[in-house]
Amino acid sequence: MPSLSTVEIIERTKRGQGLGAENLHALIQGYLKGEIPDYQISAWLMAVCWRGLSPTDTFSLTQALVESGTRLRLRDRGIVAVDKHSTGGVGDKITLVLVPIVAACGLAVAKMSGRGLGFTGGTLDKLEAIPGLRTALSIDEFIAQVCHTGLVIAGQTADLAPGDGKLYAVRDVTGTIDSLHLIAASVMSKKIAVGASTLLLDIKFGNGAFMSDQESAQALASLMLAIAQRAGMTASAVLTSMEQPLGRAIGNAIEVAEAIDVLKGSGPKDLQYLARQLSAELLHVAGQAPTREAALPLIEQAINSGGALQRLSDLIEAQGGDSRVLHDPSRLPQAAISRVVPAPRTGYVAAINARALGYAAVTLGAGRQKKGDPIDPSAGILLAAKAGDALSAGDPLATIFAADTARAAAVFERVQDAYMLTTDPVPEPSLIEGMLG
């Protein structure tokens, strides 16, 4: 492939023709150096939304983003660690459960997480609900914690794949967020820059996720796995349904409390089930168990022995947090007021609009309306009823936790309306829809 001008790169992309690693590298480098203007990049991004990229070019774009910044090179340092990524969903606190479990089962975990986005929460915001806990670690601190504590969850440092950050900023204002190829390259560039040996991908779809249909989730999973493979990373992807919120808690402090419950062997059934299944899959692909099924007893042991809870305690303490929250949830931020939302009539919960509840939680202060907004860690919604439950009129649907009565009132109807009640019984929805890897 000859070296192309930027216009030629745009034209070829628009015609669905390949670009080659050198041209993609030059595009990203030129953009980061300010030699290629935003208006050419945004036209190119829209052409990628239109035509996609070949698998080779998707990998080359990912590599170009990786090479735009610092690499942790964990594998080159002899550190064998695992990583996990979720595409995000309402009530998704799996990371807080899975990381301590797999660490208790002998895996080192090196995970960089994100903040809440749109109607979904973010692991960093959740962790920061724990008093004192720091997520802004330097790269040296991050690596030291993997080596000495065996598990770490931190924010991405600015020098990690900065090309992705600059690209994301322009995608955000040019309607070019939803390209599967761009999403895959963005996520994987950060995973490759960290350099774990094994990666578990939780690709969520449905009303409470960014992708609404299973076909898109499947396509994204395939793209990400192909990139992982080319990068020499063992990876597995699980497609999970997000038709209703995961577990019962939506909001930072209450999600931490719920994750702690699961690490103690209690908590909502769906969250218990999915956290175990995903942990088992990661243990299996990382070589700790011959099959996913064979990993399940290891997980039971890690929970029943208190080993998993201890590993979360280790992480909290290593990052300066107050680990007493594990045994005294009242040390987590507590909302000033709570208000129960009752069922308006008798019936079965046919569906719960997860996205609407996610946005309602953001309105309460659990997330940000715009970048830089402060978070209220105590705010959120705790579901009393989930899909399939039978209710009588007046039974609680959910409890709203808020800083004041006005805020609680502002979302009351939206929470109530998020529940679709029917007269006929409905089956419990399934959670795991596919496994790839």
Added chain:
Amino acid sequence: MPSLSTVEIIERTKRGQGLGAENLHALIQGYLKGEIPDYQISAWLMAVCWRGLSPTDTFSLTQALVESGTRLRLRDRGIVAVDKHSTGGVGDKITLVLVPIVAACGLAVAKMSGRGLGFTGGTLDKLEAIPGLRTALSIDEFIAQVCHTGLVIAGQTADLAPGDGKLYAVRDVTGTIDSLHLIAASVMSKKIAVGASTLLLDIKFGNGAFMSDQESAQALASLMLAIAQRAGMTASAVLTSMEQPLGRAIGNAIEVAEAIDVLKGSGPKDLQYLARQLSAELLHVAGQAPTREAALPLIEQAINSGGALQRLSDLIEAQGGDSRVLHDPSRLPQAAISRVVPAPRTGYVAAINARALGYAAVTLGAGRQKKGDPIDPSAGILLAAKAGDALSAGDPLATIFAADTARAAAVFERVQDAYMLTTDPVPEPSLIEGMLG
């Protein structure tokens, strides 16, 4: 349609959803005022390339471009004039023949033309080969000349649809030139801003035009006619094949000389034919003849009487040019050297690569490699053989006119290679492939 944010406009366009006149107006106004950045416009333009625009939105975009600048409002001033537009082709000097002919037949002509673009020449560059002739007329001069002389061909003033100029500049560097909707809105915005009553569109396709296939030409013609209709303009479109150069001359001075020949009743047969047919179509749709066929005798009369040539003389004099060129072609710029390109072997001319010859003429200085380059009006290529001709080895294919031998030598092989010779006779190609209106 509610008023949308720029991102929402991009997103809706990307999904193929309508925008409405107000949103398109706000988009163009915001862009011209610098409130909407280039990178959002370029993403939107690529989304238009991808999904197109509805007929209503294409018209609204056109109107928004018209309203971005000055309007001549010819019809509101009681001036009934006709206009003609060609999408451009190699050797296309139809305007220089058609405008004097239809003026001689009683129509006022108010035409704004363009310069050479890519491998095609431009009417302004051709006219300026006539010593002294000015094409940079003010709007007042333009209107005065229509009223007093009855025909004018000038350059577009900067205050005519400036939104189109700004949009074109960003399209040029973002791979978003070739959208039929954007082309239609761009051309028609300038035609509507001038405001002639009747418009003839010559939509060219083939190797020597910007559109290679007839389907695209047909689609563009339909889009432009729909816009004309909504703007209250009578319009007709003719689809013409540009598989070989039109006539024999490619280059500014020699094209003027060839056009003069046709106005005198001689010149290449294909050019004579097409100039008459297009003139007849315009006379017909402008109401000067009940049918196209009925207009042909009027055209013969205009040519045979010398009336058409006189109208060209009037135009040249009104615009400060030396009308003696009409009877003494040696007053046109003459190239320093000429070189004949011979047929390498005996055969029939099966095809002539018009685009290659267009680019060769640009290399000789007949066009610009980049914006602002000077033009050599004397440079060009005069074809001795056209498609269907039988040749013996050594017979002339064409004559190169150049400023020096090095320049002539630089294109010699490209001119020779542009001729495809076969051993079997080939039929003459047809010129007019469709009529719409």
